[in-house]
Amino acid sequence: MDDETFRSWSHRAADWAVDYRQGLRKLPVRAQTPPGVTFNAVPPDAPEAPEAMDAIFADFERIVMPGITHWQHPRFFAYFPANAAPASVVAEQFVSAIAAQCMLWQTSPAATELETRVLDWLRRALGLPESFQGVIQDSASSATLAAVLVMRERALQWAGNRSGLTGQPRLRIYGSGQVHTSIDRAIWISGIGDDNLVRIPVHGERRSLDVAALDAAIAADREAGFLPAGIIASVGGTSVGGTDDVAAICAVARRHDLYVHVDAAWAGSAMICPEFRYLWQGVELADSVVLNPHKWLGAQFDCSAHFLRDPDGLVRTLAIHPEFLKTHGRDGVINYSEWSVPLGRRFRALKIWFLVRAYGLSGLRDMIRNHVRWSEKVAGRLAATPDFRVVTGPILSLFTFRHEPKGVPDLDAHNLRLINAINDDGRIYLTQTRVDGQFVIRFQAGAFEMAEADADMAFDVIVEIARRVSRDATAA
Numbered sequence: 110m111d112d113e114t115f116r117s118w119s120h121r122a123a124d125w126a127v128d129y130r131q132g133l134r135k136l137p138v139r140a141q142t143p144p145g146v147t148f149n150a151v152p153p154d155a156p157e158a159p160e161a162m163d164a165i166f167a168d169f170e171r172i173v174m175p176g177i178t179h180w181q182h183p184r185f186f187a188y189f190p191a192n193a194a195p196a197s198v199v200a201e202q203f204v205s206a207i208a209a210q211c212m213l214w215q216t217s218p219a220a221t222e223l224e225t226r227v228l229d230w231l232r233r234a235l236g237l238p239e240s241f242q243g244v245i246q247d248s249a250s251s252a253t254l255a256a257v258l259v260m261r262e263r264a265l266q267w268a269g270n271r272s273g274l275t276g277q278p279r280l281r282i283y284g285s286g287q288v289h290t291s292i293d294r295a296i297w298i299s300g301i302g303d304d305n306l307v308r309i310p311v312h313g314e315r316r317s318l319d320v321a322a323l324d325a326a327i328a329a330d331r332e333a334g335f336l337p338a339g340i341i342a343s344v345g346g347t348s349v350g351g352t353d354d355v356a357a358i359c360a361v362a363r364r365h366d367l368y369v370h371v372d373a374a375w376a377g378s379a380m381i382c383p384e385f386r387y388l389w390q391g392v393e394l395a396d397s398v399v400l401n402p403h404k405w406l407g408a409q410f411d412c413s414a415h416f417l418r419d420p421d422g423l424v425r426t427l428a429i430h431p432e433f434l435k436t437h438g439r440d441g442v443i444n445y446s447e448w449s450v451p452l453g454r455r456f457r458a459l460k461i462w463f464l465v466r467a468y469g470l471s472g473l474r475d476m477i478r479n480h481v482r483w484s485e486k487v488a489g490r491l492a493a494t495p496d497f498r499v500v501t502g503p504i505l506s507l508f509t510f511r512h513e514p515k516g517v518p519d520l521d522a523h524n525l526r527l528i529n530a531i532n533d534d535g536r537i538y539l540t541q542t543r544v545d546g547q548f549v550i551r552f553q554a555g556a557f558e559m560a561e562a563d564a565d566m567a568f569d570v571i572v573e574i575a576r577r578v579s580r581d582a583t584a585a
């Protein structure tokens with residue numbers, strides 16, 4: 110591609126992005142294509158000869174776009190958001206043009222130094238103590254894996270990396286049944302093994318880990334010859350927003366000399382609003398915490414902020430210095446690849462910088478507060494509508510509900526039909542979970558471009574389609 114073609118297609122791509130976002134409300138949120146359509150539309154062999162960009166672009170619109178679920182749609186209420194605020198998309202365009210590999214300070218000093226600075230902005234905005242230091246990871250899963258590796262190494266007095274786990278006492282990690290599957294994977298990958306992830310029961314409205322049961326489990330494990338290594342606390346769990354008492358967990362951890370990692374991948378962004386910080390009260394006592402600015406805050410995917418009370422343990426666990434990575438004569442600089450599992454690092458700090466400057470912390474706080482308010486409004490309206498039950502009340506902007514019309518024998522099957530009908534309709538997108546064995550529908554408000562009218566429309570769509578599905582069921 111010559112320079113002028115590159116220029117003209119870059120302009121077209123930028124224009125396309127604006128048109129795409131402007132047209133989102135007219136598109137179905139979830140892709141409506143059946144399995145195999147995209148795969149079968151692409152020929153089995155790669156082209157031998159170069160093709161014209163016009164042809165490639167036409168196929169992109171014809172083949173790819175119909176199979177896209179629109180995560181930037183203002184009525185995306187499924188999973189958790191993966192917001193890409195326009196300013197962060199612009200930053201990513203620059204990052205993609207520069208395409209720097211930012212593994213060491215010297216491989217792009219500005220990337221490293223901007224990362225240090227913007228994570229310190231974020232640390233202050235979140236109310237975390239000055240002693241915490243941050244690093245951007247590619248995902249919360251990576252941050253949690255890194256934390257579990259530190260738990261392992263710390264408990265084994267740094268012998269695990271060198272000698273493996275053979276002959277060592279069996280390590281134990283503790284968390285509730287509400288923790289995300291990234292914790293299970295971290296336990297598998299670290300060699301600790303699923304049998305050694307001890308699931309502590311939860312209680313109360315927030316589905317918090319039972320701290321007395323945690324204390325007892327650790328003591329019993331020690332007695333039985335296991336080696337307790339760490340605790341994962343959840344703040345805003347994926348299923349229903351399960352939130353642990355971080356302060357109480359840290360008190361137990363301190364008594365048993367254990368490492369605490371807090372998974373606040375979704376809810377953490379809300380902590381830029383001081384009134385929500387009660388949800389992670391005590392976080393300053395934890396050893397590490399992860400939150401995803403790529404979820405709720407608006408930093409284009411991927412971007413996970415991992416804060417540590419003392420990064421030495423992490424660096425001691427992950428740093429490796431072959432000759433080809435040495436940065437001679439540059440002592441005192443940070444090489445962030447020593448803080449993460451992958452060596453290669455994208456320049457992710459730029460999008461946080463653009464995002465926070467373009468919207469200001471106050472703009473981002475307003476967005477999050479609106480989402481919480483609008484979600485509470487939808488929950489309140491559903492609770493007041495006959496045949497609907499709010500099963501778990503809002504934790505920030507996430508709640509679950511069920512439609513329970515009289516005379517329907519299998520309410521799980523009915524709610525499954527309802528969610529499928531809603532997502533086939535396409536005006537909104539919802540996902541499901543289970544609460545105490547029952548199938549429930551999740552609702553979370555978090556799309557960057559969402560307006561109150563989108564929440565109102567969500568309520569109308571849910572009620573309209575629920576009535577239709579009930580009518581069809583009784584008619585059948």
Ligand code: PLP
Pocket residue numbers: 189247248249250251289291345346347372373374375401413
């Ligand atoms: N933790 C929680 C609570 C999550 O909801 C998620 C993803 O939704 C993750 C961790 C994993 O995040 P990532 O995709 O960044 O690994």
